[in-house]
Amino acid sequence: xxxxxxxxxxxxxxxxxxxxxxxxxxxxxxxxxxxxxxxxxxxxxxxxxxxxxxxxxxxxxxxxxxxxxxxxxxxxxxxxxxxxxxxxxxxxxxxxxxxxxxxxxxxxxxxxxxxxxxxxxxxxxxxxxxxxxxxxxxxxxxxxxxxxxxxxxxxxxxxxxxxxxxxxxxxxxxxxxxxxxxxxxxxxxxxxxxxxxxxxxxxxxxxxxxxxxxxxxxxxxxxxxxxxxxxxxxxxxxxxxxxxxxxxxxxxxxxxxxxxxxxxxxxxxxxxxxxxxxxxxxxxxxxxxxxxxxxxxxxxxxxxxxxxxxxxxxxxxxxxxxxxxxxxxxxxxxxxxxxxxxxxxxxxxxxxxxxxxxxxxxxxxxxxxxxxxxxxxxxxxxxxxxx
Ligand SMILES: *[C@@H]1O[C@H](CO)[C@@H](O)[C@H](O)[C@H]1NC(C)=O
Ligand SMILES: *[C@@H]1O[C@H](CO)[C@@H](O)[C@H](O)[C@H]1NC(C)=O
Ligand SMILES: *[C@@H]1O[C@H](CO)[C@@H](O)[C@H](O)[C@H]1NC(C)=O
Numbered sequence: 494x495x496x497x498x499x500x501x502x503x504x505x506x507x508x509x510x511x512x513x514x515x516x517x518x519x520x521x522x523x524x525x526x527x528x529x530x531x532x533x534x535x536x537x538x539x540x541x542x543x544x545x546x547x548x549x550x551x552x553x554x555x556x557x558x559x560x561x562x563x564x565x566x567x568x569x570x571x572x573x574x575x576x577x578x579x580x581x582x583x584x585x586x587x588x589x590x591x592x593x594x595x596x597x598x599x600x601x602x603x604x605x606x607x608x609x610x611x612x613x614x615x616x617x618x619x620x621x622x623x624x625x626x627x628x629x630x631x632x633x634x635x636x637x638x639x640x641x642x643x644x645x646x647x648x649x650x651x652x653x654x655x656x657x658x659x660x661x662x663x664x665x666x667x668x669x670x671x672x673x674x675x676x677x678x679x680x681x682x683x684x685x686x687x688x689x690x691x692x693x694x695x696x697x698x699x700x701x702x703x704x705x706x707x708x709x710x711x712x713x714x715x716x717x718x719x720x721x722x723x724x725x726x727x728x729x730x731x732x733x734x735x736x737x738x739x740x741x742x743x744x745x746x747x748x749x750x751x752x753x754x755x756x757x758x759x760x761x762x763x764x765x766x767x768x769x770x771x772x773x774x775x776x777x778x779x780x781x782x783x784x785x786x787x788x789x790x791x792x793x794x795x796x797x798x799x800x801x802x803x804x805x806x807x808x809x810x811x812x813x814x815x816x817x818x819x820x821x822x823x824x825x826x827x828x829x830x831x832x833x834x835x836x837x838x839x840x841x842x843x844x845x846x847x848x849x850x851x852x853x854x855x856x857x858x859x860x861x862x863x864x865x866x867x868x869x870x871x872x873x874x875x876x877x878x879x880x
Contacts, residue, residue, distance in 0.1 A: 546609055546621030548632055553577065553587055553623055560589065571706055576635060584635035585620065592627050601629055601709065608705035611677050615669030617692055617702040633702070637695050640702075641755070642688035651758050652793055656800040658697060659755050663807065664832055665699040666691055670748055671825040673704055674741045682739055683707055686747035687728045688754060727762035727772065731845040732819055742819040745828065746845070749814025753777055756807055758791035774815055775846040781812060807832070812841035 556577030557564045566574045572590040579585060605622040612618065623630040641662070644650045654662070666686075673681040683690075684707040692700045730746035732738045750761050753773055761773040770776035780786040786808055787801060794804060810831050816822050821842055823831065831838060 546605075546632075548621050548623040548630070550623055550625040550628065552579070553630060553632070555580070556585060557587055560587075569703070571703075584637075586633045586635045587623075588631040588633065590629045590631070598624060604705065604709045605631070607679055608708070611672075611679070611681075611704070613669055613672040613677070614698070615665045615700055616672065616704055617700045619705060631705075636692040636700060638693035638697060640689045641691040641693060641699065641751075644693070645688060645755055645758050646760055646763075648758075651791060654697070656794045656804065659794070660803065660807070662691075662697070662699045663752055663755060664829070666701065666751065667748065667825060667829050667832060669699070669701040669704075670744055671829060673701075674744065674825050679708070680741075681705075681708055682741055683744050683747070684733075684739055685725060685728075686744055686751060687725050688751060691751070727760065730819065731817060740819065741824065742822045745814050745822045745825060746819075748825070748828070749811045749822075750774065752807060752811040752814065756791065756794070756804060756811070757789050758793075759789075771846050774844050777808065777812070778844055778846070781808070781841075806838070809838050809841065812844060813838065815844040815846075816842045817845040818842065 554560070556579055557575040560573075560575055564575045564577065566576050566586060568574070569588075572588055575587045575589065577585045577587050601622075601624070605619070609619050609621065617636065618634040620632045620634060622632065644654055645659075670683065670686070673683060681704055683701070683704050685703060686701070690701060690703050692702050694700060728747040728750050730739075730743040733743045733746075750773075754761060757773065757777070759773050764770055764772050764776070770779065777786060777789060780789055787795065787805065790801075790804055790808075795801060810823075810828060813831075814822055814828065830836070
């Protein structure tokens with residue numbers, strides 16, 4: 494009797510203990526959960542914040558001396574670029590977009606958010622944007638050594654870039670394009686690769702600029718301003734120039750032109766009337782067929798004899814990139830593999846050097862071909878003859 498009473502007491506005490514323990518643990522668990530989720534939320538917020546790097550208009554006015562003419566770095570189809578310096582000393586480049594870009598604000602914000610996420614050592618870094626009434630601006634890192642055209646097309650400045658450096662630049666550009674084409678979250682076709690869109694940092698590393706512009710400014714608004722050049726004469730693949738069709742292979746074409754320009758120090762379009770060759774590609778092709786292609790290489794590059802084999806290989810790769818048929822051109826990843834490895838390269842087919850006419854084409858491509866090609870509706874491509 495006594496024993497069973499003690500047992501009952503022990504039982505009750507145990508039950509109470511267990512009950513309190515469970516309650517306590519449940520309470521502790523819930524509290525921890527809540528704390529965690531609030532931490533997550535906080536992280537979410539800061540992440541969202543960093544996704545939308547907005548600059549105040551006043552900050553940019555201060556940075557650029559109110560967009561003074563002395564700070565102007567250049568003017569492109571999409572607007573003017575100014576050099577600026579933030580209060581913390583950081584140098585920036587501000588691209589002030591022309592007022593009537595035809596793009597909605599929400600769309601613009603979304604694009605900036607996406608493009609700000611693209612990060613690659615061979616792409617110019619977009620730091621953010623500024624939206625104020627009609628004004629739209631893009632803020633980029635500032636690069637001190639201008640652009641590739643400033644060096645390779647100038648007889649004395651060219652000498653700063655020996656073959657080793659030029660080869661590094663070629664590889665860097667190729668990696669940047671590959672990232673745009675397939676490694677980034679977005680698939681971006683640049684559409685305006687050219688020497689002046691390759692900027693150089695303080696160590697002369699190449700950084701592709703304007704890679705977001707192709708995306709931001711849709712196909713449809715090009716028509717209203719025929720002076721606006723989408724793609725640049727001399728770098729445009731034939732299918733883009735003639736039919737408005739673009740794909741990753743049109744960027745490969747432009748890369749090929751750029752590669753040949755880097756090796757020769759000549760502009761594809763720098764050929765005067767009366768020259769036996771329509772352009773650089775045509776000239777190289779003639780020499781290639783005759784087995785004397787090294788004659789056109791920038792003389793500065795031929796100094797160490799050992800470089801010549803690599804230079805020949807690069808010309809070969811360049812010719813593969815500018816082949817007339819888009820499907821024959823290699824992908825960017827194949828290009829990088831060819832540049833980096835010693836492989837047997839297929840012989841190039843006839844390149845495209847057909848479009849040295851001074852015409853504007855009214856392309857009216859309605860259907861998109863192959864998975865990749867995108868069609869432009871009634872895009873007016875104005876080709877510039879004198880560039
Ligand atoms: C900046 O320049 C514009 C005209 O270009 C002028 O209207 C504006 O008041 C100036 N802003 C400042 C802060 O100086
Ligand atoms: C590139 O820029 C750096 C830093 O501004 C400068 O020291 C260097 O001389 C420049 N290189 C060339 C080749 O101009
Ligand atoms: C070089 O070729 C090998 C074999 O084909 C390949 O695995 C490697 O990725 C290539 N290197 C580059 C940089 O593409």
